[in-house]
Amino acid sequence: MNIFVCISHVPDTTTKIIIGQDGKSIDRTEVTYILNPYDEFAIEAGLQWKESKGGEVTAVCVGSPEVKETIRKAFAMGVDKGIHIVTDSPFDSYGTARALADTLRERRPDVVFCGRQSIDYDGWQVPGMLAELLGMPAVTVVSSLELREDGTFTAERDIEGGKETIVSRLPALISAQKGLNNPRYPKLQGIMAAKKKPIEDVPAVQTPPRVRVLEMFKPPLKSGGRIVGEGAGAVPELVRLLHEEAKVI
Protein backbone atom coordinates (compact mmCIF):
# COMPACT_ATOMS: atom_id res chain seq x y z
CA MET A 1 0.00 0.00 0.00
CA ASN A 2 1.27 3.43 -0.99
CA ILE A 3 0.73 5.53 2.13
CA PHE A 4 1.43 9.26 2.43
CA VAL A 5 1.29 11.38 5.54
CA CYS A 6 1.27 15.17 5.24
CA ILE A 7 2.91 16.78 8.23
CA SER A 8 3.55 20.31 9.38
CA HIS A 9 6.17 22.12 11.35
CA VAL A 10 4.45 24.38 13.90
CA PRO A 11 5.30 26.51 16.95
CA ASP A 12 5.18 24.56 20.21
CA THR A 13 1.83 24.92 22.01
CA THR A 14 3.57 26.65 24.93
CA THR A 15 4.86 29.40 22.61
CA LYS A 16 4.08 32.95 23.62
CA ILE A 17 2.97 34.60 20.41
CA ILE A 18 4.62 37.95 19.64
CA ILE A 19 3.54 39.92 16.57
CA GLY A 20 6.40 40.56 14.14
CA GLN A 21 7.72 43.91 12.86
CA ASP A 22 5.57 43.76 9.73
CA GLY A 23 2.39 43.55 11.83
CA LYS A 24 1.18 40.70 9.65
CA SER A 25 3.00 37.64 10.98
CA ILE A 26 4.55 36.36 14.18
CA ASP A 27 8.03 37.06 15.42
CA ARG A 28 9.80 33.74 14.86
CA THR A 29 13.07 34.47 16.66
CA GLU A 30 12.32 32.79 20.01
CA VAL A 31 9.94 30.14 18.72
CA THR A 32 10.55 26.42 19.20
CA TYR A 33 9.03 24.25 16.51
CA ILE A 34 7.44 20.83 16.89
CA LEU A 35 5.75 18.24 14.75
CA ASN A 36 2.08 19.31 14.65
CA PRO A 37 0.44 17.23 17.45
CA TYR A 38 -2.44 15.91 15.28
CA ASP A 39 0.07 14.72 12.67
CA GLU A 40 1.38 12.19 15.20
CA PHE A 41 -1.99 10.41 15.01
CA ALA A 42 -1.80 10.56 11.21
CA ILE A 43 1.70 9.05 11.19
CA GLU A 44 0.67 6.32 13.61
CA ALA A 45 -2.34 5.47 11.43
CA GLY A 46 -0.05 5.22 8.39
CA LEU A 47 2.43 2.99 10.22
CA GLN A 48 -0.33 0.68 11.47
CA TRP A 49 -1.73 0.26 7.96
CA LYS A 50 1.74 -0.49 6.63
CA GLU A 51 2.26 -3.09 9.35
CA SER A 52 -1.00 -4.87 8.61
CA LYS A 53 -1.28 -4.35 4.83
CA GLY A 54 2.32 -3.91 3.67
CA GLY A 55 3.77 -1.11 1.54
CA GLU A 56 5.59 2.01 2.62
CA VAL A 57 4.92 5.26 4.40
CA THR A 58 6.18 8.58 3.04
CA ALA A 59 5.99 11.82 5.01
CA VAL A 60 5.55 15.05 3.05
CA CYS A 61 6.15 18.53 4.40
CA VAL A 62 5.99 21.96 2.74
CA GLY A 63 8.27 24.72 3.97
CA SER A 64 11.69 26.23 4.44
CA PRO A 65 14.82 24.12 5.10
CA GLU A 66 14.08 23.88 8.86
CA VAL A 67 11.13 21.57 8.24
CA LYS A 68 13.61 18.76 7.54
CA GLU A 69 14.01 18.32 11.29
CA THR A 70 10.28 17.66 11.54
CA ILE A 71 10.49 15.09 8.73
CA ARG A 72 13.25 13.37 10.74
CA LYS A 73 10.89 13.18 13.73
CA ALA A 74 8.51 11.26 11.48
CA PHE A 75 11.41 9.01 10.44
CA ALA A 76 12.18 8.32 14.09
CA MET A 77 8.62 7.04 14.55
CA GLY A 78 9.18 4.62 11.65
CA VAL A 79 8.22 6.47 8.47
CA ASP A 80 10.24 5.10 5.48
CA LYS A 81 10.74 8.11 3.20
CA GLY A 82 10.46 11.86 3.24
CA ILE A 83 9.60 14.50 0.69
CA HIS A 84 10.42 18.12 1.39
CA ILE A 85 8.53 20.54 -0.85
CA VAL A 86 10.90 23.46 -0.68
CA THR A 87 9.73 27.03 -0.45
CA ASP A 88 11.12 30.11 1.21
CA SER A 89 8.02 32.26 1.08
CA PRO A 90 5.06 31.10 3.12
CA PHE A 91 2.01 29.74 1.38
CA ASP A 92 -1.60 30.23 2.30
CA SER A 93 -3.65 27.06 2.83
CA TYR A 94 -4.59 26.77 -0.82
CA GLY A 95 -0.95 27.20 -1.89
CA THR A 96 0.07 24.44 0.53
CA ALA A 97 -2.67 22.14 -0.72
CA ARG A 98 -1.68 22.85 -4.34
CA ALA A 99 1.99 22.15 -3.68
CA LEU A 100 1.09 18.88 -1.95
CA ALA A 101 -1.35 17.88 -4.71
CA ASP A 102 1.19 18.64 -7.47
CA THR A 103 3.72 16.41 -5.73
CA LEU A 104 1.41 13.56 -4.71
CA ARG A 105 -0.70 13.20 -7.87
CA GLU A 106 1.88 11.36 -9.98
CA ARG A 107 2.90 9.17 -7.02
CA ARG A 108 -0.59 7.68 -6.93
CA PRO A 109 -1.30 7.42 -3.20
CA ASP A 110 -3.70 4.74 -1.96
CA VAL A 111 -4.29 6.82 1.12
CA VAL A 112 -3.21 10.25 2.37
CA PHE A 113 -3.30 10.86 6.11
CA CYS A 114 -3.23 14.35 7.62
CA GLY A 115 -3.77 15.83 11.09
CA ARG A 116 -7.23 17.35 11.55
CA GLN A 117 -5.69 20.84 11.59
CA SER A 118 -2.30 22.37 12.03
CA ILE A 119 -2.19 24.28 15.27
CA ASP A 120 -0.58 27.41 13.86
CA TYR A 121 -3.03 29.03 11.45
CA ASP A 122 -5.90 26.72 12.42
CA GLY A 123 -7.29 26.79 8.91
CA TRP A 124 -8.83 23.29 8.94
CA GLN A 125 -8.62 23.39 5.16
CA VAL A 126 -5.49 21.82 3.70
CA PRO A 127 -6.83 18.23 4.05
CA GLY A 128 -10.13 18.95 2.29
CA MET A 129 -8.52 21.08 -0.42
CA LEU A 130 -5.83 18.48 -1.05
CA ALA A 131 -8.39 15.68 -1.36
CA GLU A 132 -10.46 17.72 -3.77
CA LEU A 133 -7.39 18.58 -5.87
CA LEU A 134 -6.42 14.90 -5.95
CA GLY A 135 -9.98 13.92 -6.86
CA MET A 136 -10.44 11.68 -3.85
CA PRO A 137 -12.95 11.78 -0.98
CA ALA A 138 -11.93 13.44 2.27
CA VAL A 139 -13.04 12.02 5.60
CA THR A 140 -11.99 14.46 8.30
CA VAL A 141 -11.62 14.57 12.10
CA VAL A 142 -11.54 10.77 12.29
CA SER A 143 -11.29 9.11 15.71
CA SER A 144 -11.77 5.47 14.66
CA LEU A 145 -11.01 3.69 11.42
CA GLU A 146 -11.50 0.23 9.99
CA LEU A 147 -10.28 -0.82 6.53
CA ARG A 148 -11.75 -3.84 4.74
CA GLU A 149 -10.12 -6.14 2.18
CA ASP A 150 -12.07 -4.64 -0.73
CA GLY A 151 -10.66 -1.14 -0.05
CA THR A 152 -13.81 0.21 1.56
CA PHE A 153 -13.53 1.59 5.05
CA THR A 154 -15.65 2.79 7.93
CA ALA A 155 -14.58 5.82 9.92
CA GLU A 156 -16.05 7.63 12.85
CA ARG A 157 -15.72 11.38 12.82
CA ASP A 158 -16.31 13.64 15.80
CA ILE A 159 -19.32 15.91 15.46
CA GLU A 160 -21.12 18.16 17.95
CA GLY A 161 -22.22 16.01 20.84
CA GLY A 162 -21.23 12.66 19.35
CA LYS A 163 -19.90 10.71 16.38
CA GLU A 164 -20.84 10.31 12.75
CA THR A 165 -20.12 7.02 10.97
CA ILE A 166 -18.80 7.48 7.43
CA VAL A 167 -18.42 4.77 4.83
CA SER A 168 -16.03 5.44 1.94
CA ARG A 169 -13.41 3.74 -0.20
CA LEU A 170 -9.76 4.10 -1.13
CA PRO A 171 -8.05 6.02 -2.52
CA ALA A 172 -9.05 8.59 0.07
CA LEU A 173 -7.72 11.28 2.35
CA ILE A 174 -8.27 10.79 6.07
CA SER A 175 -7.61 13.49 8.66
CA ALA A 176 -6.82 12.29 12.16
CA GLN A 177 -8.38 13.41 15.41
CA LYS A 178 -6.95 12.75 18.87
CA GLY A 179 -8.21 9.35 20.02
CA LEU A 180 -7.66 7.61 16.67
CA ASN A 181 -4.68 5.74 18.16
CA ASN A 182 -1.81 6.11 20.60
CA PRO A 183 1.18 7.44 18.67
CA ARG A 184 4.34 5.43 19.39
CA TYR A 185 7.37 6.98 21.00
CA PRO A 186 10.49 6.88 18.84
CA LYS A 187 12.92 4.19 19.96
CA LEU A 188 16.67 4.81 20.04
CA GLN A 189 17.08 2.54 17.01
CA GLY A 190 14.52 4.62 15.12
CA ILE A 191 16.24 7.86 16.06
CA MET A 192 19.59 6.50 14.80
CA ALA A 193 18.01 5.23 11.57
CA ALA A 194 16.24 8.60 11.05
CA LYS A 195 19.58 10.25 10.36
CA LYS A 196 20.26 7.98 7.39
CA LYS A 197 16.85 7.93 5.71
CA PRO A 198 16.57 9.87 2.45
CA ILE A 199 14.67 13.13 2.08
CA GLU A 200 13.77 14.01 -1.48
CA ASP A 201 13.68 17.74 -2.24
CA VAL A 202 10.94 18.89 -4.58
CA PRO A 203 10.76 22.53 -5.68
CA ALA A 204 7.40 24.13 -4.94
CA VAL A 205 5.57 25.94 -7.68
CA GLN A 206 4.50 29.29 -6.27
CA THR A 207 0.73 29.82 -6.41
CA PRO A 208 -0.59 33.39 -6.07
CA PRO A 209 -2.10 33.71 -2.58
CA ARG A 210 -5.88 33.63 -2.44
CA VAL A 211 -6.07 35.06 1.04
CA ARG A 212 -4.04 38.12 2.00
CA VAL A 213 -3.27 38.95 5.62
CA LEU A 214 -3.86 42.67 6.23
CA GLU A 215 -2.80 42.67 9.87
CA MET A 216 -2.19 40.39 12.83
CA PHE A 217 -2.93 41.46 16.38
CA LYS A 218 -3.18 40.16 19.92
CA PRO A 219 -6.57 39.91 21.62
CA PRO A 220 -7.23 42.76 24.06
CA LEU A 221 -6.14 41.94 27.60
CA LYS A 222 -8.81 41.49 30.22
CA SER A 223 -8.56 44.42 32.58
CA GLY A 224 -11.60 44.03 34.81
CA GLY A 225 -10.51 40.73 36.34
CA ARG A 226 -11.03 40.72 40.06
CA ILE A 227 -11.01 38.32 42.96
CA VAL A 228 -14.52 38.40 44.39
CA GLY A 229 -13.45 36.74 47.62
CA GLU A 230 -12.28 33.57 49.30
CA GLY A 231 -14.12 30.30 49.76
CA ALA A 232 -17.84 29.59 49.80
CA GLY A 233 -18.51 32.91 51.53
CA ALA A 234 -17.81 34.74 48.27
CA VAL A 235 -20.57 32.89 46.40
CA PRO A 236 -23.49 35.30 47.06
CA GLU A 237 -21.42 38.23 45.78
CA LEU A 238 -20.39 36.26 42.69
CA VAL A 239 -24.02 35.40 41.90
CA ARG A 240 -24.98 39.07 42.33
CA LEU A 241 -22.20 40.18 39.95
CA LEU A 242 -23.08 37.58 37.33
CA HIS A 243 -26.70 38.67 37.46
CA GLU A 244 -26.46 42.45 37.85
CA GLU A 245 -23.13 43.39 36.31
CA ALA A 246 -22.26 40.73 33.75
CA LYS A 247 -25.94 39.93 33.08
CA VAL A 248 -25.17 36.37 32.06
CA ILE A 249 -27.57 34.62 34.45
Place this chain on the structure above:
Amino acid sequence: MHFLVFIEQRNGTIKKASLETLSAAAVLAKEPASPVEAVCLGTASGLDTLGAYGASKVYHVPDSRLDLYSSTAAVKAVTAVATEYGADVVFLPATSLGRDLAPLLAVRLDAGYAADVVSLALDEGGITAVRPVFAGKAFERVRIETPRQVYTLRPNVFPALTADNMSCPVVTFDAALSEEDFTARSVGTSIAASKLDVAEATIIVSGGRGMQGPEHWHYIEDLAGVLGAATGASRAAVDAGWRPHAEQVGQTGKTVSPNLYIACGISGAIQHLAGMSSAKVIVAINKDKDAPIFQAADYGIVGDVFEVLPALTDALKRHMGS
Protein backbone atom coordinates in the same frame (compact mmCIF):
# COMPACT_ATOMS: atom_id res chain seq x y z
CA MET B 1 -22.01 40.64 -4.61
CA HIS B 2 -24.41 37.77 -4.38
CA PHE B 3 -24.42 35.85 -1.09
CA LEU B 4 -25.33 32.21 -0.59
CA VAL B 5 -25.61 30.78 2.94
CA PHE B 6 -25.39 27.06 3.61
CA ILE B 7 -28.11 25.98 6.04
CA GLU B 8 -27.15 22.89 8.00
CA GLN B 9 -29.86 20.50 9.12
CA ARG B 10 -29.51 17.46 11.30
CA ASN B 11 -32.51 15.14 11.51
CA GLY B 12 -34.49 17.74 9.58
CA THR B 13 -33.90 20.46 12.18
CA ILE B 14 -32.06 23.62 11.19
CA LYS B 15 -28.95 24.14 13.32
CA LYS B 16 -28.76 27.38 15.28
CA ALA B 17 -25.26 28.09 13.93
CA SER B 18 -26.79 28.28 10.43
CA LEU B 19 -29.23 30.97 11.57
CA GLU B 20 -26.34 32.94 13.06
CA THR B 21 -24.45 32.62 9.76
CA LEU B 22 -27.47 33.70 7.74
CA SER B 23 -28.03 36.71 10.02
CA ALA B 24 -24.39 37.76 9.76
CA ALA B 25 -24.53 37.56 5.95
CA ALA B 26 -27.77 39.57 5.91
CA VAL B 27 -26.23 42.29 8.11
CA LEU B 28 -23.22 42.47 5.81
CA ALA B 29 -25.40 42.58 2.68
CA LYS B 30 -27.38 45.64 3.77
CA GLU B 31 -24.90 48.19 2.41
CA PRO B 32 -24.86 47.93 -0.54
CA ALA B 33 -27.95 45.79 -0.84
CA SER B 34 -26.85 42.38 -2.08
CA PRO B 35 -29.12 39.39 -2.47
CA VAL B 36 -28.80 36.84 0.35
CA GLU B 37 -30.01 33.39 -0.58
CA ALA B 38 -29.79 30.13 1.29
CA VAL B 39 -29.31 26.51 0.34
CA CYS B 40 -30.37 23.47 2.34
CA LEU B 41 -29.76 19.82 1.51
CA GLY B 42 -31.96 16.88 2.45
CA THR B 43 -35.36 16.62 4.09
CA ALA B 44 -36.07 19.76 6.10
CA SER B 45 -39.15 21.71 7.09
CA GLY B 46 -39.77 25.35 7.94
CA LEU B 47 -37.32 26.63 5.34
CA ASP B 48 -39.65 29.52 4.45
CA THR B 49 -39.06 30.92 7.97
CA LEU B 50 -35.46 31.67 6.97
CA GLY B 51 -36.89 34.85 5.46
CA ALA B 52 -37.08 36.23 8.98
CA TYR B 53 -33.30 35.86 9.30
CA GLY B 54 -32.66 37.73 6.07
CA ALA B 55 -32.90 35.15 3.27
CA SER B 56 -34.64 36.39 0.13
CA LYS B 57 -34.94 32.85 -1.24
CA VAL B 58 -34.07 29.31 -0.22
CA TYR B 59 -32.85 26.68 -2.64
CA HIS B 60 -33.85 23.31 -1.30
CA VAL B 61 -32.36 20.07 -2.58
CA PRO B 62 -34.89 17.66 -1.02
CA ASP B 63 -33.05 14.47 -2.09
CA SER B 64 -33.49 12.20 0.95
CA ARG B 65 -30.06 10.63 0.36
CA LEU B 66 -28.74 13.98 1.66
CA ASP B 67 -30.54 13.64 5.00
CA LEU B 68 -27.30 12.28 6.39
CA TYR B 69 -24.12 14.10 5.43
CA SER B 70 -22.19 13.08 2.35
CA SER B 71 -19.27 15.43 1.65
CA THR B 72 -18.88 14.24 -1.93
CA ALA B 73 -22.56 14.73 -2.78
CA ALA B 74 -22.96 17.94 -0.75
CA VAL B 75 -20.08 19.68 -2.51
CA LYS B 76 -21.57 18.83 -5.87
CA ALA B 77 -25.04 20.05 -4.91
CA VAL B 78 -23.90 23.34 -3.36
CA THR B 79 -21.51 24.02 -6.25
CA ALA B 80 -24.39 23.46 -8.68
CA VAL B 81 -26.64 25.91 -6.80
CA ALA B 82 -23.91 28.56 -6.50
CA THR B 83 -23.02 28.25 -10.18
CA GLU B 84 -26.60 28.16 -11.47
CA TYR B 85 -27.65 31.26 -9.54
CA GLY B 86 -24.39 33.22 -9.78
CA ALA B 87 -23.55 33.33 -6.07
CA ASP B 88 -20.00 34.57 -5.57
CA VAL B 89 -19.73 34.58 -1.77
CA VAL B 90 -20.67 31.46 0.18
CA PHE B 91 -21.02 31.41 3.97
CA LEU B 92 -21.19 28.27 6.08
CA PRO B 93 -21.28 27.77 9.85
CA ALA B 94 -17.90 26.61 11.20
CA THR B 95 -19.47 23.45 12.60
CA SER B 96 -17.99 19.99 12.13
CA LEU B 97 -20.00 19.72 8.93
CA GLY B 98 -19.25 23.23 7.68
CA ARG B 99 -15.53 22.85 8.32
CA ASP B 100 -15.55 19.58 6.38
CA LEU B 101 -17.49 20.92 3.41
CA ALA B 102 -16.05 24.44 3.00
CA PRO B 103 -12.54 23.53 1.75
CA LEU B 104 -14.02 21.17 -0.86
CA LEU B 105 -16.39 23.88 -2.00
CA ALA B 106 -13.59 26.46 -2.18
CA VAL B 107 -11.63 24.24 -4.58
CA ARG B 108 -14.70 23.53 -6.75
CA LEU B 109 -15.58 27.23 -6.94
CA ASP B 110 -11.96 28.37 -7.42
CA ALA B 111 -12.56 30.50 -4.35
CA GLY B 112 -10.36 31.73 -1.53
CA TYR B 113 -11.48 30.51 1.87
CA ALA B 114 -11.26 32.05 5.35
CA ALA B 115 -12.14 29.67 8.18
CA ASP B 116 -13.63 30.18 11.63
CA VAL B 117 -14.32 33.89 11.17
CA VAL B 118 -15.34 35.90 14.25
CA SER B 119 -15.94 39.30 12.66
CA LEU B 120 -16.88 40.56 9.18
CA ALA B 121 -16.79 44.00 7.59
CA LEU B 122 -17.48 45.37 4.15
CA ASP B 123 -15.71 48.38 2.63
CA GLU B 124 -14.99 49.64 -0.88
CA GLY B 125 -12.30 47.00 -1.28
CA GLY B 126 -14.74 44.21 -0.42
CA ILE B 127 -15.12 41.96 2.60
CA THR B 128 -12.54 41.77 5.39
CA ALA B 129 -12.71 39.01 7.97
CA VAL B 130 -11.08 38.56 11.36
CA ARG B 131 -10.16 35.04 12.43
CA PRO B 132 -8.25 33.56 15.35
CA VAL B 133 -4.85 31.97 14.76
CA PHE B 134 -2.64 30.03 17.16
CA ALA B 135 -5.84 28.90 18.91
CA GLY B 136 -6.80 32.45 19.76
CA LYS B 137 -3.43 33.68 20.98
CA ALA B 138 -3.60 36.14 18.07
CA PHE B 139 -6.04 37.26 15.40
CA GLU B 140 -5.54 38.06 11.73
CA ARG B 141 -7.56 40.36 9.53
CA VAL B 142 -7.69 38.95 6.02
CA ARG B 143 -9.02 39.81 2.61
CA ILE B 144 -9.79 37.13 0.06
CA GLU B 145 -8.27 38.10 -3.28
CA THR B 146 -10.30 35.84 -5.57
CA PRO B 147 -13.64 36.95 -7.08
CA ARG B 148 -15.40 34.00 -5.47
CA GLN B 149 -15.10 33.63 -1.72
CA VAL B 150 -15.96 31.11 0.98
CA TYR B 151 -16.21 31.87 4.71
CA THR B 152 -17.05 29.72 7.70
CA LEU B 153 -18.33 31.61 10.74
CA ARG B 154 -17.64 30.47 14.27
CA PRO B 155 -20.76 29.40 16.20
CA ASN B 156 -21.94 31.49 19.18
CA VAL B 157 -20.20 34.64 17.96
CA PHE B 158 -22.70 36.24 15.57
CA PRO B 159 -26.23 36.79 16.93
CA ALA B 160 -29.16 35.09 15.19
CA LEU B 161 -31.34 38.09 14.37
CA THR B 162 -34.95 37.87 13.37
CA ALA B 163 -35.77 41.10 11.59
CA ASP B 164 -39.45 40.42 11.01
CA ASN B 165 -41.79 37.52 10.44
CA MET B 166 -41.34 37.54 6.70
CA SER B 167 -41.32 34.19 5.03
CA CYS B 168 -39.39 33.67 1.85
CA PRO B 169 -39.94 31.54 -1.24
CA VAL B 170 -38.48 28.04 -1.23
CA VAL B 171 -37.32 26.83 -4.63
CA THR B 172 -36.76 23.13 -5.17
CA PHE B 173 -33.46 22.42 -6.89
CA ASP B 174 -32.55 19.16 -8.56
CA ALA B 175 -28.81 18.60 -8.13
CA ALA B 176 -28.94 15.52 -10.41
CA LEU B 177 -26.93 13.39 -8.00
CA SER B 178 -26.06 9.84 -8.98
CA GLU B 179 -25.01 7.03 -6.61
CA GLU B 180 -21.42 7.69 -7.73
CA ASP B 181 -21.58 11.06 -6.00
CA PHE B 182 -21.93 9.44 -2.58
CA THR B 183 -18.37 8.09 -2.35
CA ALA B 184 -18.12 9.24 1.25
CA ARG B 185 -21.39 9.12 3.12
CA SER B 186 -22.65 9.07 6.64
CA VAL B 187 -24.58 5.93 7.55
CA GLY B 188 -25.61 7.21 10.95
CA THR B 189 -24.79 9.34 13.92
CA SER B 190 -24.67 8.60 17.62
CA ILE B 191 -25.41 11.70 19.62
CA ALA B 192 -26.12 11.68 23.32
CA ALA B 193 -29.52 13.42 23.33
CA SER B 194 -29.06 14.96 26.75
CA LYS B 195 -25.53 16.06 26.17
CA LEU B 196 -24.74 19.60 25.13
CA ASP B 197 -21.50 20.03 23.20
CA VAL B 198 -18.97 22.59 24.44
CA ALA B 199 -18.65 23.98 20.90
CA GLU B 200 -22.35 24.88 20.82
CA ALA B 201 -23.09 25.76 24.43
CA THR B 202 -23.74 29.30 25.66
CA ILE B 203 -22.59 28.34 29.18
CA ILE B 204 -19.75 25.93 29.98
CA VAL B 205 -18.68 24.56 33.36
CA SER B 206 -15.21 23.12 33.02
CA GLY B 207 -13.02 21.09 35.37
CA GLY B 208 -9.29 20.53 35.58
CA ARG B 209 -6.68 18.75 37.60
CA GLY B 210 -7.92 20.45 40.77
CA MET B 211 -11.03 18.23 40.62
CA GLN B 212 -8.68 15.41 41.70
CA GLY B 213 -10.48 12.62 39.87
CA PRO B 214 -13.48 11.59 37.75
CA GLU B 215 -15.41 10.59 40.88
CA HIS B 216 -15.73 14.29 41.73
CA TRP B 217 -17.24 15.32 38.41
CA HIS B 218 -20.73 15.36 39.90
CA TYR B 219 -19.79 18.76 41.35
CA ILE B 220 -19.27 20.02 37.77
CA GLU B 221 -22.35 18.22 36.43
CA ASP B 222 -24.63 19.54 39.20
CA LEU B 223 -23.63 23.12 38.53
CA ALA B 224 -23.95 22.59 34.77
CA GLY B 225 -27.38 21.07 35.31
CA VAL B 226 -28.65 24.15 37.15
CA LEU B 227 -27.31 26.48 34.44
CA GLY B 228 -28.27 24.35 31.44
CA ALA B 229 -24.58 24.33 30.64
CA ALA B 230 -22.25 21.93 28.82
CA THR B 231 -19.43 20.32 30.78
CA GLY B 232 -15.87 20.86 29.64
CA ALA B 233 -12.46 19.71 30.79
CA SER B 234 -8.86 20.80 30.66
CA ARG B 235 -6.24 18.79 28.83
CA ALA B 236 -4.89 17.56 32.17
CA ALA B 237 -8.26 16.03 33.03
CA VAL B 238 -8.61 14.44 29.59
CA ASP B 239 -5.04 13.10 29.46
CA ALA B 240 -5.57 11.57 32.90
CA GLY B 241 -8.48 9.66 31.39
CA TRP B 242 -11.04 11.36 33.64
CA ARG B 243 -13.07 12.85 30.81
CA PRO B 244 -13.57 12.16 27.06
CA HIS B 245 -11.61 14.16 24.50
CA ALA B 246 -14.86 15.60 23.12
CA GLU B 247 -15.04 17.76 26.27
CA GLN B 248 -11.50 19.11 26.01
CA VAL B 249 -11.26 22.88 25.75
CA GLY B 250 -8.00 24.35 24.53
CA GLN B 251 -5.44 24.33 21.77
CA THR B 252 -5.59 20.58 21.16
CA GLY B 253 -9.29 20.39 21.95
CA LYS B 254 -12.07 22.78 21.10
CA THR B 255 -11.96 26.55 20.98
CA VAL B 256 -15.13 27.91 22.49
CA SER B 257 -16.90 31.29 22.73
CA PRO B 258 -19.71 30.89 25.29
CA ASN B 259 -21.38 33.75 27.16
CA LEU B 260 -20.19 32.32 30.48
CA TYR B 261 -17.26 30.00 31.16
CA ILE B 262 -16.73 28.70 34.69
CA ALA B 263 -13.26 27.18 35.19
CA CYS B 264 -13.08 24.92 38.24
CA GLY B 265 -9.73 23.70 39.48
CA ILE B 266 -8.08 24.73 36.21
CA SER B 267 -4.71 26.42 36.58
CA GLY B 268 -4.89 28.10 33.17
CA ALA B 269 -2.07 26.75 31.01
CA ILE B 270 -1.52 28.91 27.93
CA GLN B 271 -3.04 26.18 25.72
CA HIS B 272 -6.23 26.18 27.78
CA LEU B 273 -6.48 29.97 27.88
CA ALA B 274 -6.15 30.02 24.10
CA GLY B 275 -9.22 27.84 23.76
CA MET B 276 -11.55 29.78 26.03
CA SER B 277 -10.33 33.36 26.32
CA SER B 278 -12.93 34.58 23.81
CA ALA B 279 -15.71 33.63 26.25
CA LYS B 280 -17.66 36.77 27.07
CA VAL B 281 -17.50 36.29 30.85
CA ILE B 282 -15.03 34.02 32.63
CA VAL B 283 -15.28 32.85 36.23
CA ALA B 284 -12.38 31.03 37.87
CA ILE B 285 -12.48 28.97 41.05
CA ASN B 286 -9.09 27.80 42.21
CA LYS B 287 -7.35 27.39 45.55
CA ASP B 288 -4.08 28.81 44.21
CA LYS B 289 -4.44 32.60 44.16
CA ASP B 290 -1.45 32.85 41.80
CA ALA B 291 -2.94 30.50 39.18
CA PRO B 292 -2.75 32.11 35.69
CA ILE B 293 -6.47 31.44 35.18
CA PHE B 294 -7.20 34.46 37.43
CA GLN B 295 -5.42 36.72 34.92
CA ALA B 296 -7.87 35.65 32.22
CA ALA B 297 -10.96 35.67 34.44
CA ASP B 298 -13.48 38.46 34.96
CA TYR B 299 -14.41 37.12 38.39
CA GLY B 300 -12.45 34.81 40.64
CA ILE B 301 -13.00 32.97 43.88
CA VAL B 302 -9.91 31.71 45.68
CA GLY B 303 -10.97 28.55 47.43
CA ASP B 304 -11.49 24.82 47.50
CA VAL B 305 -13.67 23.72 44.57
CA PHE B 306 -15.29 21.09 46.76
CA GLU B 307 -16.63 23.81 49.07
CA VAL B 308 -17.29 26.56 46.54
CA LEU B 309 -19.03 24.46 43.88
CA PRO B 310 -21.85 23.06 46.07
CA ALA B 311 -22.42 26.54 47.52
CA LEU B 312 -22.54 28.05 44.02
CA THR B 313 -24.89 25.32 42.77
CA ASP B 314 -27.26 25.94 45.71
CA ALA B 315 -27.12 29.71 45.34
CA LEU B 316 -27.84 29.51 41.60
CA LYS B 317 -30.69 27.08 42.20
CA ARG B 318 -32.26 29.64 44.55
CA HIS B 319 -31.47 32.46 42.11
CA MET B 320 -33.07 30.63 39.18
CA GLY B 321 -36.06 29.76 41.33
CA SER B 322 -36.71 33.33 42.39
